[in-house]
Amino acid sequence: xxxxxxxxxNRIIYSSAFxxxxxxxxxxxxxxxxxIDLGGPGRDAALADTTYVVTAIEAPQTKKVLLEDFTxxxxxxxxLGAAQAASLLALYPDRLVVIGQHSQFLAQPxxxxxxxxxxxxxxxxxxxxxxxxxxxxxxxRRIFQGESVILHASVNKWANLTAQALNxxxxxxxxxxxxxxxxxxxxxxxxxxxxxxTETGENRLSVFLLEDxxxxxxxxxxxxVDNDYVQxxxxxxxxxxxxxxxLIGDKVPGRVFVKGxxxxxxxxxxxxxxxxxxxxxxxSAGSFQILQVANVKVID
Numbered sequence: 001x002x003x004x005x006x007x008x009x010n011r012i013i014y015s016s017a018f019x020x021x022x023x024x025x026x027x028x029x030x031x032x033x034x035x036i037d038l039g040g041p042g043r044d045a046a047l048a049d050t051t052y053v054v055t056a057i058e059a060p061q062t063k064k065v066l067l068e069d070f071t072x073x074x075x076x077x078x079x080l081g082a083a084q085a086a087s088l089l090a091l092y093p094d095r096l097v098v099i100g101q102h103s104q105f106l107a108q109p110x111x112x113x114x115x116x117x118x119x120x121x122x123x124x125x126x127x128x129x130x131x132x133x134x135x136x137x138x139x140x141r142r143i144f145q146g147e148s149v150i151l152h153a154s155v156n157k158w159a160n161l162t163a164q165a166l167n168x169x170x171x172x173x174x175x176x177x178x179x180x181x182x183x184x185x186x187x188x189x190x191x192x193x194x195x196x197x198t199e200t201g202e203n204r205l206s207v208f209l210l211e212d213x214x215x216x217x218x219x220x221x222x223x224x225v226d227n228d229y230v231q232x233x234x235x236x237x238x239x240x241x242x243x244x245x246x247l248i249g250d251k252v253p254g255r256v257f258v259k260g261x262x263x264x265x266x267x268x269x270x271x272x273x274x275x276x277x278x279x280x281x282x283x284s285a286g287s288f289q290i291l292q293v294a295n296v297k298v299i300d
Contacts, residue, residue, distance in 0.1 A: 041238070041239065041240075041241070042189070042207065042238075042239030042240065042261035042262055042263050043240075043245070043259075043261060044260070044261075044262050047188075047190075047259075047260030047261065047262060048190055048258045048259060048260035049258070049259055049260065050257075050258050051247075051248070051249045051255065051256065051257045051258070052255075052256055053252070053254045053255050053256070054194075054254045054256060055254060056254075057196060057253045057254045058173050058194050058196055059196070060169060060170060060171070060173065060196040060197070061170060061173045061174070061196075061292065062095065063095070063165075063166065063168050063169055063170045063292065064095050064096070064097060064170075064292060064293045064294065064295075065092070065095060065096050065097070065139065065140055065162055065165040065166055065290075065293070066097050066098075066099065066138075066139070066140055066141070066278075066280060066290045066293040067085055067088065067096060067097070067098045067099070067137055067138070067139055067158065067162060068098075068099045068101050068124070068137065068138040068141070069081050069082065069085050069098060069099070069100050069101065069135055069136075069137055069233075070101045070103055070121070070125055070131065070134060070135060070136040070137070070138070070151065071100055071101065071102060071107075071134060071135050072102060072103070072105060072106035072107035072134055073102075073106075073107055073108075073109060073110065073113070073116065073216055073217060073218050073219065073229075073231075074106040074107065074108060074219050075105075075106040075107075075134040075135065075219060076219045076220060076221050076223060077133075077134070077135060077221060078106075078134055078135045078218070078219075079218060079220055079221065079229075080135065080155055080221065081134075081135025081136075081137065081155050081158075082100070082135075082231075082232060084137075084155040084158050084159070085098045085137075085158070085232070085233075086232065087159075088158065088159060088162055092162070092166065095166055096162065096166075097278055097293045097294075097295045098232070098233045099208060099210060099233055099235050099278060100116075100210075100231060100232060100233045100234045100235060101121040101124060101125065101235055102116040102117045102118065102121055102234065102235070103117065103121040103122045103124075103125040104117060104122050105125075105131070105134060106134055109216065109217075110216070110217040110225065110227075113216045113217050114214065114216055114269065116214065116216060116231060116234050118235060118236070118237065118238075119242070120235070120237070120238045120241075120242040121235055123242035123243070124242055124243075125151075127242070127243060127288065128141060128150045128151055128288060129151070130149060130151070131151050131153075132149070132151065132153040133153035134153070135153070135155060136151040136152060136153050137151065137152050137155065137157075137158045137161075138150050138151050138152075139152070139158065139161040139162050139165050140165045140168075140289055140290040141282060141288040141289055141290050142161075142165065142289050142290075144161055144164060147161075150288065169197075170196075170197075170291055170292040171195060171196055171197030171198065171199055171251075171291060172193050172194065172195050172196065172197070172199070172203075172251075172281050172291050172292050173193070173194040173195075173196060173292070174191070174192070174193055174279055174280075174281060174292045174293070174294040175191070175192040175193075175194075175294065176189065176190075176191055176277055176279050176294050176295070176296045177189070177190040177191075177192075178190075178277055178296060178298060180272065180298050180299060182272065184264070184265065185265055185266040185268065185272070186262065186263070186264050186265065186266070187209070187262070187263040187266055187275075187277075187298060188260070188261070188262050188263075189207060189239060189260070189261045189262075189263070189277055189279075190258065190259070190260045190261075191205060191207060191257075191258070191259045191260075191261070191279050192256065192257070192258050193205060193247065193256070193257045193259075193281055194254075194255075194256050195251050195252060195253055195254065195255040195256070196253055197253060198251065198252050198253065199251035199283070199291070200251075201283055201284075201285040201286065201287075202246060202247075202283065202284040202285040203246075203247045203251055203281055203282065203283060203284065203291065204243060204244030204245060204246055204247065204281070204282055204283075204284045205240065205244050205245045205247055205257070205259060205279065205280070205281055206238065206240050206242075206243070206244035206245070206279065206280045206281075206282065207238060207239040207240050207261055207277065207278070207279050208235055208237075208238050208239075208277070208278040208279075208280075209235075209236050209237050209238070209239065209263065209266075209275060209276075209277060209278075209298075210233050210234060210235055210236060210275065210276040210277075210278060211234050211236050211270050211271060211274050211275055211276075212232055212233055212234070212274040212275075212276060213230050213231075213232065213271075213274050214230070214231040214234050214271075214274075215228060215229070215230055215231070216229060216231050217229060218231070233276075236267070236270055236275075237263070239261040239263055240261070243284065244280070244282060244284065245259065246284070247281070272298060272299055273299055275297070275298035275299070276295055276296070276297050276298065277295065277296050277297075277298060278293065278294070278295045279293070279294050279295070280292070280293045280294075
């Protein structure tokens, strides 16, 4: 085969370079779709996952408040936090929801006892940090006027902050529907969020599964261990990731989100009669504030 002339070679090199440039340009100009949140461990493609806008806007619900008590079985002062939470629940039985978050610090179980720690509780503690001690209470995950932190190690502050949070309004109505299959211990949960006001930033939906009245040894303020201590409102798992599922769409009056979750084979050690579902809608851009919370028992 004859040798290529210098001019021919230059043409080939130029053509190849031009083709490569076109390829790079084509790749770099591909349309990039929106950031899609695939949801947490309870999400399934067959479950409800829709959003739409209605013209009949609901009246706003009464605001409920979430108290998250970050606690541990080896924390001698944590029973004081549990007692304060119980007192507030008695005062506001229909407007306060409590979650016992057993994060890692001072939470290693005593021999033979259930391990109440969860990865999600630890992730939430890290997100809401700094933690100045246990017990630490987060009231609606807000930083209140005159305060600089979300988590409050002084249980004496919880009542005043809860009262402040109860005086706020909510831009979103929250509903929980559930189906419990006792034979297979499958739990199906459908959450509906109906916006009555406008939210300009990111909002996230979180779904928790709690178990009440769990007997597990607890260190007491007198340094004795109570082996028959009853742990309240224990967060056992989440049906979403720890920081929730992103609600994608303009959050304006009349906007409705419907999300379905399925938890298959709920742990046999969990007492179904004591299980409770808690759902929250919260901000997630520059603030973690809880906008509304709802709760229902798995078995009525």
